[in-house]
Amino acid sequence: MKFVISTAFAALIAAAPVAAHYGMIIPSTPMLAQEDGRSVDLAISFSHPFEEAGMILERPEAFTVTHEGEATDLLGALEEATIMGETGYTLSHTLDRPGTHIFAMTPVPYWEPAEDAFIQHFTKTYVSAYGDDEGWDAELGLRTEIVPLSKPFGLWEGNVFQGIVMLEGEAVPYAEIEVEFYNEGQQTAAPSELMITQTIKADENGVFTYATPSAGWWGFAALNTAPETMAFEGEEKAVELGAVIWVHFEEWISQ
Amino acid sequence: MIRTFLACILSLTLAAPALAHRVNVFASVQDVDGTEFVVVEARFSTGRIPVSGDVTVEDAQGEELFVVALESDGTARFPLDREVASDGLSIVVQTGDNHEGYWLLTPADLGEEN
Numbered sequence: 001m002k003f004v005i006s007t008a009f010a011a012l013i014a015a016a017p018v019a020a021h022y023g024m025i026i027p028s029t030p031m032l033a034q035e036d037g038r039s040v041d042l043a044i045s046f047s048h049p050f051e052e053a054g055m056i057l058e059r060p061e062a063f064t065v066t067h068e069g070e071a072t073d074l075l076g077a078l079e080e081a082t083i084m085g086e087t088g089y090t091l092s093h094t095l096d097r098p099g100t101h102i103f104a105m106t107p108v109p110y111w112e113p114a115e116d117a118f119i120q121h122f123t124k125t126y127v128s129a130y131g132d133d134e135g136w137d138a139e140l141g142l143r144t145e146i147v148p149l150s151k152p153f154g155l156w157e158g159n160v161f162q163g164i165v166m167l168e169g170e171a172v173p174y175a176e177i178e179v180e181f182y183n184e185g186q187q188t189a190a191p192s193e194l195m196i197t198q199t200i201k202a203d204e205n206g207v208f209t210y211a212t213p214s215a216g217w218w219g220f221a222a223l224n225t226a227p228e229t230m231a232f233e234g235e236e237k238a239v240e241l242g243a244v245i246w247v248h249f250e251e252w253i254s255q
Numbered sequence: 256m257i258r259t260f261l262a263c264i265l266s267l268t269l270a271a272p273a274l275a276h277r278v279n280v281f282a283s284v285q286d287v288d289g290t291e292f293v294v295v296e297a298r299f300s301t302g303r304i305p306v307s308g309d310v311t312v313e314d315a316q317g318e319e320l321f322v323v324a325l326e327s328d329g330t331a332r333f334p335l336d337r338e339v340a341s342d343g344l345s346i347v348v349q350t351g352d353n354h355e356g357y358w359l360l361t362p363a364d365l366g367e368e369n
Contacts, residue, residue: 034359038363096283130281130358131356133300
């Protein structure tokens, strides 16, 4: 009996759903120096970043890069690729001017049976080119987005990241934000499932603050429920709108 | 040649001043009525535009080719001589208040196959 129980328990653990889903746009560098070349390579996916568990990302509704307020459609340039074991996309993009280039994805809503809801994560990542950070605090006007109050690149590990959660152009008081580390190469382990995805809340102005414990890519996802529903097999279902931003923190190296 | 270019990059990097008030330099090739120009743009890290300064242009061997003045809008331009620039150009901007920045216009930037 003991064996049967432990086997059942093990099966349950194995089947346990992994933590939060994230739209991901991970560039080869968050700060392209002129000595590094003229382009960045992007890995675009829908994944569980801490566990490096990929999910299928359908070809997005939109994929753009915005520089000095001008958005360029890059959807046609996405190349299908396998990322974290599932379908994602890659893109090599030339940064032809200095300043901040903001890559943004609007995915098609994803039906998540475990949550009985659709999920749509508006995802973005800011990349600085050639030592110029002009435009680092730009708001794209996405349906929902995190507008950075801290520069979303050029941060040391241990620095805080601050942003404002926006939904339909308005700040969201007390918005819930999930924070997760892209645990590339499984470099760390969480002592508790509660720490795979950490959850924090914004203040009354929609402003949140998070201090990272280590260098690497960190994803911030502010989650809200859309006022509308979407039909699934004849039933109306809720739609979760996620505002996702990926921020890289640099390693502090003492000399 | 690549070594010379790298040595040039290295010496420039080492010589670059590490100041809070940097000047960022960018250069690109633009076609104006059938003539190719190198357009140099300088901007302080604060976003302000330097209103005066010198732009020193060197070839890939570190040979100084000429110096042009920075315009009051923080730009400078000169005609592109593809023969001289075939291995790349080093463009150093020194502003009136003695801040310095550079851009290395590589053969790839010039569309040269190397």
